[in-house]
Amino acid sequence: MDFSLSREHEMIRESAFKFGQNEIVPGIRERDRAAESDPQTLKKMGEAGFLGVCVPQEYGGMGADYISLGIVCEELERADTSARVVMSVHAGLHCMTLMQWGTEKQKRRWLPDLATGKKVGAFGLTEPNAGSDAANLRTTARRDGADYIINGQKTWISLSDYADQFLIVTRLSETNAKAPYAAFIVDRTTPGFSSRPIHGKLGVRAGNTGEIFFENMRIPAENMLGEEGDGFKVAMSALDHGRYTVASGAVGIIQACLDACVKYANDRTVGGEPIGKKQLVQQMIASMVQGREIGRLLYYQVGWMKNVGLRHTREVSLAKWTNCAAAFDAAHKAIEVHGAYGFADEFPVERYFRNSRGAIIYEGTHEIHTIMQAEYELGYRSDKPLARDLPTWPFEKVPTEA
Numbered sequence: 252m253d254f255s256l257s258r259e260h261e262m263i264r265e266s267a268f269k270f271g272q273n274e275i276v277p278g279i280r281e282r283d284r285a286a287e288s289d290p291q292t293l294k295k296m297g298e299a300g301f302l303g304v305c306v307p308q309e310y311g312g313m314g315a316d317y318i319s320l321g322i323v324c325e326e327l328e329r330a331d332t333s334a335r336v337v338m339s340v341h342a343g344l345h346c347m348t349l350m351q352w353g354t355e356k357q358k359r360r361w362l363p364d365l366a367t368g369k370k371v372g373a374f375g376l377t378e379p380n381a382g383s384d385a386a387n388l389r390t391t392a393r394r395d396g397a398d399y400i401i402n403g404q405k406t407w408i409s410l411s412d413y414a415d416q417f418l419i420v421t422r423l424s425e426t427n428a429k430a431p432y433a434a435f436i437v438d439r440t441t442p443g444f445s446s447r448p449i450h451g452k453l454g455v456r457a458g459n460t461g462e463i464f465f466e467n468m469r470i471p472a473e474n475m476l477g478e479e480g481d482g483f484k485v486a487m488s489a490l491d492h493g494r495y496t497v498a499s500g501a502v503g504i505i506q507a508c509l510d511a512c513v514k515y516a517n518d519r520t521v522g523g524e525p526i527g528k529k530q531l532v533q534q535m536i537a538s539m540v541q542g543r544e545i546g547r548l549l550y551y552q553v554g555w556m557k558n559v560g561l562r563h564t565r566e567v568s569l570a571k572w573t574n575c576a577a578a579f580d581a582a583h584k585a586i587e588v589h590g591a592y593g594f595a596d597e598f599p600v601e602r603y604f605r606n607s608r609g610a611i612i613y614e615g616t617h618e619i620h621t622i623m624q625a626e627y628e629l630g631y632r633s634d635k636p637l638a639r640d641l642p643t644w645p646f647e648k649v650p651t652e653a
């Protein structure tokens with residue numbers, strides 16, 4: 252067993268850290284206050300190569316391994332959650348699912364623009380009446396000659412106003428509520444597509460979130476990922492990738508809490524000594540260290556499983572569940588360490604507290620992951636290998652002909 256990170260991992264960490272501190276942190280308080288997302292950050296993330304970090308080089312990506320993706324998510328979320336959310340929906344939910352389920356022709360059609368940030372991808376599963384209950388979708392796709400006609404709506408869609416294309420999941424009947432699902436890539440320029448932002452969020456205010464609507468939207472059958480009936484599996488595999496980015500990003504929040512608390516605890520004095528000398532403050536800092544170290548081990552393990560092609564639905568659920576809870580706890584404690592200063596945005600910890608709350612809900616709530624972990628242990632949930640695998644790393648050469 253080898254726990255060391257490679258030189259490439261260290262270089263990617265350094266470059267994502269610098270990007271976060273130089274391109275995201277300056278101005279984040281103002282953007283968070285104004286609830287303003289910044290499309291320039293998205294553009295710069297594309298130029299830096301992060302959007303295609305684990306897309307094979309043949310498709311225009313950096314060709315790094317899946318652990319690298321986790322490291323980028325960690326370092327970007329250390330700056331602000333909104334940047335990690337971009338990685339989650341674009342690199343995780345959209346690109347990796349395309350890598351797993353796309354035909355060679357589809358990969359060559361879409362991945363090069365996505366990997367280089369010329370186009371941005373997002374994901375649409377959740378609906379007003381189907382969040383945890385992903386088997387209850389109402390958005391429908393009806394076959395019409397060489398096309399499908401899509402009607403319905405999705406909500407809580409990250410990058411709803413910016414993404415060029417969406418991976419959406421639909422039911423294959425307008426009348427049968429038990430009909431199987433299909434997944435499609437849809438372009439936002441398709442007639443019948445519209446979006447609307449959601450305002451007033453508790454956290455991730457510098458990130459764009461909204462609803463997307465489909466009204467008699469005609470999509471060619473060649474835009475379907477997998478076959479008719481594969482849609483639920485496509486959605487669940489997408490979540491295996493999205494949850495990985497959320498789990499690794501959560502470690503970045505813990506690190507950001509530590510960055511802020513170590514500085515504050517050394518600067519702030521009580522009774523003539525830094526508060527870092529007080530055991531109760533040390534206890535809180537030690538607990539954050541515990542969260543960071545456990546969190547890293549959990550997400551590195553999942554990254555490794557992705558690299559070697561092992562099914563990891565169980566492990567990624569555990570990592571997402573554990574790390575998001577640890578990040579929220581760390582942010583709560585970080586406010587405690589800062590006392591009244593932690594309650595206003597002069598210091599960043601109140602933003603970490605608000606930002607870390609959302610991740611306990613999205614990509615599987617605390618309750619969904621609790622149930623999944625118990626069901627695996629009780630033998631109620633299958634862990635059998637999947638029919639479609641993500642490409643293993645190092646990536647193999649693929650045929651040039653589609």
Ligand code: CAA
Nearest residue numbers: 376377382383385407409484487488491564613614615619
């Ligand atoms: N990959 C591929 N296939 C999978 C899979 C995976 N990870 N997980 C399950 N499947 C397959 C199974 O093998 C099974 O196929 P077979 O019948 O051929 O064996 C089929 O899918 C059904 O699997 P399950 O029986 O496990 O499905 P379930 O109904 O028990 O799942 C659940 C229940 C796990 C709770 C699931 O509904 C779930 O994860 N719900 C939460 C949904 C969620 O996280 N929503 C958040 C959406 S994203 C978001 O928040 C917005 C955003 O982007 C920011």
